Amino acid sequence: MSLDTVVEDIRDDARARAENIREEGQARADEIVAEAEADAEELLEERERAVERQIAQEREQALSSAKLQAKQQRLEARRDVLEDVYEQVEAELVALDGAERETLTRELLDAASTEFEDENEVFVYGRADDETLLTKILADYDGYEFAGDRDCLGGVVVEGRNSRVRVNNTFDSVLDSVWEDNLKDVSARLFEQ
Structure with a gap:
């Protein structure tokens, strides 16, 4: 090799x-x-x-x-x-005016007056525009007098001289109560699905 x-x-x-x-x-x-x-x-x-x-x-x-x-x-x-x-x-x-307003106001006053059966002097307050109507209605009640204006839609606020009770039977308070109690139903009717 x-x-x-x-x-x-x-x-x-x-x-x-x-x-x-x-x-x-x-x-x-x-x-x-x-x-x-x-x-x-x-x-x-x-x-x-x-x-x-x-x-x-x-x-x-x-x-x-x-x-x-x-x-x-x-x-x-x-x-x-x-x-x-x-x-x-x-x-x-x-x-509301006329007989309908008077009827509702009387009913509210009647409902409030049950709290003041033992009172000699009872003071009623209401809407300024209702003073004439309230004065007319109060003529039918012994010891009741119109005591001044309240900022409300109508109705009455009633209080006795000697008691500490005040009853608010204004249209506003009734509306608020009815509204609150029926709000669900009102809403259901308005917004049916």
């Missing part, structure tokens, strides 16, 4: 080992790239799921917020309508 042959064998052997190392390196590089691509794909899918969850959560929050806002607006509108109805009833009570 000649030196050239030995050198050529060594070179062939080195080339084969270099090719083998290169192939192993390429296989390892391909493996690393495949692992990195799989990891990147998994990370991408995880991030997409997280974004979808966040979008769904934000959508649900926005929907919930919109529903709450709509409910509040509906309640405000109902409250406004109820206030309008209440104010309309007040206006109609103020506008």
Whole structure:
């Protein structure tokens, strides 16, 4: 064997080992790239799921917020309508006149007078515009006198000289009581669903 042959064998052997190392390196590089691509794909899918969850959560929050806002607006509108109805009833009570106003005022005074059966002097207060009507009605009651004005829609406030009792039988107090007792029914009739 000649030196050239030995050198050529060594070179062939080195080339084969270099090719083998290169192939192993390429296989390892391909493996690393495949692992990195799989990891990147998994990370991408995880991030997409997280974004979808966040979008769904934000959508649900926005929907919930919109529903709450709509409910509040509906309640405000109902409250406004109820206030309008209440104010309309007040206006109609103020506008009552003649026999109807007298009848209602007498009934309220009669109901209050049961508290003052033992009193010699009873003071009656009422709406300034009703002074003439009250004076006329009080002529039928012994010991009762008109004592002054009250800011009210009508009716009477009655108190005895010696008692600490005061009876508020104004249209306002009756309306407030009736309104409170029937608000649910009024609301149901106005806002039937």
